[in-house]
Amino acid sequence: MKLVVRVKLLPTPEQAAALEATLRAVNDAATWVSTLAHDQRVFRDYDLRKHAYGQIKDRYGLAAQAAQHVIKKVTDAYATLHANLRNGNVGKPGSARRERVQAKPIVFRPSAAQPFDDRCLSWQMDARTVSIWTTWGRMKSVAFTASADQLKTLAAYRKGESDLVYRDGMWFLIATCDLPDVPVTDPDGFLGVDLGIADIATTDDGTHHSGKGLNAVRHRDRELRRRLQRKNTKSAKRLLKKRRRKEARFAADTNHTIAKRIVTEATRTGQGIALEVHVQGDGVRVI
Incomplete structure (x- = not known):
């Protein structure tokens, strides 16, 4: 099971400048x-490596691993775009929107996230x-803060790449953790959950x-x-x-808290969870 853990970096002004210069360089290269x-x-x-790898290193002074990650980031972005085109998510063939999307290359924001593997990033x-590669050289002893549970998860299960993210004046690392799968057992019945607006969730046990609180905050x-x-x-x-993300964070936290309560109750009673979806014309369908 894959899980991501986000930790906040606490760089010095010099370290922050190096991280900012690095993100700008790799995203300029990606564009x-x-x-x-x-x-x-x-x-x-x-x-694409045959066309771009050597030129990236010469043009932008990136290390070998960073150059490869830039190329992979570009190919992943185009893979997503082409999947959206196939699925009709950017308009029908011949539509103005679709033609506009296909006519221009993908552009990466100067502060877009960048993946780092264990050759470019090490955790203490x-x-x-953390010690992290930058265009200014290797930056060592970049402090980060995390909860006790996050530290435990990182130490035991961190595996693969971590993304460097700059958001609202703050620096984060989003690390991938590979947790062992939980054994699946047959549930003793199901706990039905009806999703709504006035009540975010209502279980069939009443x-x-x-x-109400979330709607008041939104208003x-x-x-x-x-x-x-x-x-x-x-x-x-x-x-x-x-404040632009404050409401979204509050809504996400509220939904997460409610979801945990429902999962805890289902776990305590040995039940599975069934979502009740209202479909017009068909009544209630349980999935």
């Missing part, structure tokens, strides 16, 4: 490789620091998980955004930017 892939119509990882769990934030947008001052724009 250049993307343009090359689009123009040459070369989207397979192996084929006891010291709570337990209601209310969405309050909507009114606050309206007032700040009307003011349109620099301070209002700063506050809007600061």
